Structures are given as C-alpha cells and as structure tokens.
C-alpha cells in the first residue's frame with residue numbers, strides 16, 4: 001500500500017511539506033519498482049533520487065532550524081543522521097542486487113519489506129514526532 005500524504009504531516013511550511021511529499025513519493029516509487037526488479041535502470045534511478053533528495057532535504061531543514069533557532073535542532077539532526085545510515089545501507093543492498101546477474105524476485109521482495117518496515121516507518125515517525133515540532137517556528141521561511 002502506498003503511503004499517502006496526510007495533513008497531520010504538515011509542519012506549516014509549504015517548501016518543507018513539498019520536500020516531505022517528494023520523499024514519500026520516491027519511497028512509494030521504489031517499492032513499486034521492486035515489484036519489477038528486472039527494471040534495473042529504474043531501480044538505480046529511484047534509489048539514487050531518494051538518497052539525494054533526502055540528503056538535500058535534511059541539509060535544508062537543518063539550515064532553517066539553525067537560522068530560526070529551533071530548540072530541537074540536535075535531536076532532529078541525530079534523526080537525520082540515523083536515516084542517512086539506513087538509506088545508505090539500503091542503497092548498497094540495491095546496488096549489489098543490480099550488479100548480480102541472477103538476482104531473484106525473493107531478494108527484491110525482502111528489500112521491499114525492509115524499505116517498508118524500516119525506512120518508511122522511520123521517515124514517517126521522524127516527520128510526525130520530530131519535524132512536527134517545527135510548526136510555528138519558520139512558517140514562511142525558504
């Protein structure tokens with residue numbers, strides 16, 4: 001099941017919300033592509049997009065948090081670092097999968113479950129518990 005944007009995810013900053021929507025969309029796309037794992041170019045494209053978009057987004061958020069003296073900056077940054085470690089591991093697994101000539105649907109399904117349980121839960125949890133505290137701090141900031 002794809003994860004859908006929900007108004008309760010909103011931090012009341014249009015750009016941050018847009019970036020969160022993009023990350024969720026890329027996660028959904030990656031899960032869909034894993035159902036057709038012979039599409040290795042698409043697999044590489046989406047995992048790279050997700051990784052790069054997440055890095056840029058975290059960097060943008062941290063920059064705004066510092067500028068607006070967000071009191072939970074450290075806690076939020078630690079969450080980002082942990083997410084990047086997870087993402088990096090999943091990206092490497094997907095690269096290995098792509099490079100293996102006899103990669104199977106079972107392996108793709110396993111990675112899909114991993115993305116589903118670990119990455120998605122973690123990202124949504126991060127938005128709902130940590131990013132949400134930005135509400136009211138930087139509403140119109142870019």
Ligand SMILES: [Fe+2]
Pocket residue numbers: 020057061127131
């Ligand atoms: Fe965020």
